[in-house]
Amino acid sequence: MCLESFSLTLPGETPRDKLREAARQTKALADGLGLTIFVLQPILNYDGIVDPKEHAERVEELVFRFELCKLLGTDMMQIPANFRLDEGVTGDDAKVVADIQEIADLGALESPPIRLVYEAMLWSTTNYTWQQGWKIVQLVNRPNVGAVLDAFHIAGFEYADPTAPGGVRPDGAERLKKSLEELVKTVPGDRVFYIQLVDAERLEVPLAPLGAEEGSESPYYVKGQQPGMSWSRNCRLFPYETERGAYMPVEQVCKAFVETGFKGWVSFELFNRFMSVPNAGIPKEHAERGWKSWKTLEKNLGL
Numbered sequence: 001m002c003l004e005s006f007s008l009t010l011p012g013e014t015p016r017d018k019l020r021e022a023a024r025q026t027k028a029l030a031d032g033l034g035l036t037i038f039v040l041q042p043i044l045n046y047d048g049i050v051d052p053k054e055h056a057e058r059v060e061e062l063v064f065r066f067e068l069c070k071l072l073g074t075d076m077m078q079i080p081a082n083f084r085l086d087e088g089v090t091g092d093d094a095k096v097v098a099d100i101q102e103i104a105d106l107g108a109l110e111s112p113p114i115r116l117v118y119e120a121m122l123w124s125t126t127n128y129t130w131q132q133g134w135k136i137v138q139l140v141n142r143p144n145v146g147a148v149l150d151a152f153h154i155a156g157f158e159y160a161d162p163t164a165p166g167g168v169r170p171d172g173a174e175r176l177k178k179s180l181e182e183l184v185k186t187v188p189g190d191r192v193f194y195i196q197l198v199d200a201e202r203l204e205v206p207l208a209p210l211g212a213e214e215g216s217e218s219p220y221y222v223k224g225q226q227p228g229m230s231w232s233r234n235c236r237l238f239p240y241e242t243e244r245g246a247y248m249p250v251e252q253v254c255k256a257f258v259e260t261g262f263k264g265w266v267s268f269e270l271f272n273r274f275m276s277v278p279n280a281g282i283p284k285e286h287a288e289r290g291w292k293s294w295k296t297l298e299k300n301l302g303l
Helices: 003-007 015-032 052-072 093-108 130-140 151-158 172-186 227-235 250-259 282-301
Strands: 076-080 115-119 145-150 192-196 265-267
Touching: 003 015, 015 052, 052 076, 052 093, 076 093, 093 115, 093 130, 115 130, 115 192, 130 145, 130 172, 145 151, 151 172, 151 192, 151 227, 151 250, 172 250, 192 250, 250 282
Parallel strands: 076 115, 115 145, 145 192, 192 265
Antiparallel strands: none
């Protein structure tokens, strides 16, 4: 559920009052359905902000999000690697690490302590591979900071290419194999706070690379937007939904995640163009599709 959107429909004197009420009602809804909320995310474009005033404002905002975590009943918050393209951010490791350490230390003072997960995204400006994201987690070196491993971002970088005809890199299978072998040897499962599994559609019309003059005839093309982001926002699917166009080897990626020794939450982080359609049946349909996908994965991997 999007707390920001939900909050706009609720009473309250300030936007934060509305967000607090949205969190309370979301928690009540989850409790009524027997569901657990395990993470608040995403906290976008926090790390690497150059301007001290803007940085301080973001820190204050994130501390407020700690309050929302408590209202939702979770102790975990996710911070993806920055994907801004302007000069107001830097990918300098020292700055990024200091920013994550600052919010991690503030989170550690909360009761219960807030845990942070750092995510390298396919379209992040600097830290867009799992190797880069894991390096930041190691340099931060805080017990309440861990990694989230996302099959979409890993397979989408190593195996797939939404700007190429057919949607697959020429050496995609081998790249992915080597990357996953390295991941299993490198990342200890107890430093992975949760994993995300999702596939995506093979595009009939490829997107254009960022900065391409000719653009693309794809209905998902947005000028000036990273193609991976456009693909992600419109075309995510559950694992095994080949009848809908899913084609990435998500099962192979998940198997590697399990081989790290990971034991914890599994998220099917799916959003796509259909979620903006005003149809009351969409949540139920997606829940049923997600459950079917999970049971297939559970059976195939012996989970």
